[in-house]
Amino acid sequence: MERGTLDIKVNVREAQADCYIVELSGEIDVYTSPKVKDAIGDLIDRGVYNLVIDLEKVRYIDSTGLGVLIGGLKRVREHGGSVNLVCTNPQIRKIFDITGLVKIFGIFESEDAAMKALV
Amino acid sequence: MNEPLPRNDGSEEIVDLRIPCKAEWVALARLSVAAVASRLNFSIDEIEDIKLAVAEACTNAIQHAHGSPFIEIKCEGLQDGLRISVRDHGRGTHPEHIRSRELNDERVGGLGVFLIRSLMDDVDYDVRPDQGTLLVMVKRLTV
Numbered sequence: 001m002e003r004g005t006l007d008i009k010v011n012v013r014e015a016q017a018d019c020y021i022v023e024l025s026g027e028i029d030v031y032t033s034p035k036v037k038d039a040i041g042d043l044i045d046r047g048v049y050n051l052v053i054d055l056e057k058v059r060y061i062d063s064t065g066l067g068v069l070i071g072g073l074k075r076v077r078e079h080g081g082s083v084n085l086v087c088t089n090p091q092i093r094k095i096f097d098i099t100g101l102v103k104i105f106g107i108f109e110s111e112d113a114a115m116k117a118l119v
Numbered sequence: 120m121n122e123p124l125p126r127n128d129g130s131e132e133i134v135d136l137r138i139p140c141k142a143e144w145v146a147l148a149r150l151s152v153a154a155v156a157s158r159l160n161f162s163i164d165e166i167e168d169i170k171l172a173v174a175e176a177c178t179n180a181i182q183h184a185h186g187s188p189f190i191e192i193k194c195e196g197l198q199d200g201l202r203i204s205v206r207d208h209g210r211g212t213h214p215e216h217i218r219s220r221e222l223n224d225e226r227v228g229g230l231g232v233f234l235i236r237s238l239m240d241d242v243d244y245d246v247r248p249d250q251g252t253l254l255v256m257v258k259r260l261t262v
Contacts, residue, residue, distance in 0.1 A: 007146070030178040031142035062174050063230035091167045098237045099230060 008032035010039040015115055019050040025057035028065030036065065040072040049081025052114040056086055061095060073104065082106070084114035132196030140180055140187045140207060148192055149174040152203060155194045159201055161260060168238040169201065169258050175231035176205035176254050184209025184252060200240070200259035208251040 008026040015021045020043055028036055043051065053069065055061070073083045084106040087093055096102045108114040134155050138144040149170040156166045173192065180190045187209035195202040236242050241257040 027146065029142075029174060030145055030181060060170070062171055062178065063234055064178060066230055091164065095171070095234070099233065 008035055010036060012039060012043065015052065015111070018048065019052070019115065019118060020048050021052045021054060021111055021115075023054040023057070027060040028058060028068070029060065029062050030064045033064040033068050037068045037071065040068065041075075044072065044075050044079075049076040049079040050118050051076060051081070051083045052086060052111055052118065053083060054086040054111055054114075055092060056088065058087075058089070058092060061092055066095070066099065066101060069105070070101070082118055084108060084117055086111050086114050134194040136192040136194075137189050138177070138192070140184065140190050140209075142178075142181055144190075145174050145177045145181070148177050148190070152192065152194055155196075156201055156258070159196055159260070161201070161258070165258060165261070169203070172235045172238045172256055172258075173203060173205065175235050176203075176256070179231055179254075180205065180207035180209065180252065186210055187251060197257070197259075200257055202255065202257045205254045205256075206251060210249055210251075 008024065008028055011023040011025070013021050013023070022036075022039060022043070024036060026032065040051070040053075051072065053072075069083065069085070076083055085096075085108065087096070087107050088109050093107070096105065096107060106114065106117050108117060134151075136148060136151050138148050152173045153166050153170045156169045161169065177190055177192070180187060184190075184207035187207040189208070191204075191206045193204040193206075195204075235254075235256060238258075239256040240259045241255075243255045245253040245255075
């Protein structure tokens with residue numbers, strides 16, 4: 001029996017050649033992160049190695065969500081690609097700060113800025 | 120602002136929660152503990168810290184406490200904060216296997232424990248083989 005729905009929405013769209021935006025909405029935790037992992041993994045499997053992941057509509061993220069982002073970054077780097085994030089939520093920024101992930105991800109205030117930094 | 124709970128001896132301010140040791144129940148745990156923290160007049164930022172720490176503790180239990188049917192979460196109001204105990208009944212994960220993450224280390228594992236230690240004021244583990252893991256953490260109210 002299906003109980004409830006995943007409280008995460010993933011919207012993938014092509015922004016320009018070889019560069020996609022993954023817009024996430026909701027909460028990313030141990031239950032919902034597999035859906036995010038699958039979406040990012042599908043893009044990489046298709047040969048997309050430059051990603052902007054938009055976290056503006058994400059209300060909550062935990063270590064499993066961070067792990068998915070790190071895993072995606074590792075995979076695209078193997079192909080010379082990169083992952084930039086869009087995030088202005090102070091609480092979520094704080095998590096990137098205290099884990100030191102601000103040093104490995106480019107974090108921007110808009111999709112445009114994140115996109116420009118990729119190319 | 121909520122009226123603070125009475126905190127004379129701490130005995131009346133205990134909230135117990137037991138959830139199945141499954142990923143889909145972690146949201147209930149973190150939201151329940153957030154409600155307790157709100158009742159104790161923690162700030163919004165502190166409540167977010169507590170939510171994340173509890174979720175990380177539950178996630179550790181789900182991922183490492185093989186065989187535990189449920190997770191028990193106890194919230195105790197203190198004179199100066201909130202003590203949260205998270206217990207599972209799995210085979211137990213040895214403390215050396217729950218290591219904090221080093222900065223600049225891009226490995227995926229260990230982030231949960233690192234976050235718990237960063238966000239809470241006191242953190243202590245009691246891991247016993249075949250008896251499960253007890254994680255006790257305290258968040259203190261800022262004056």
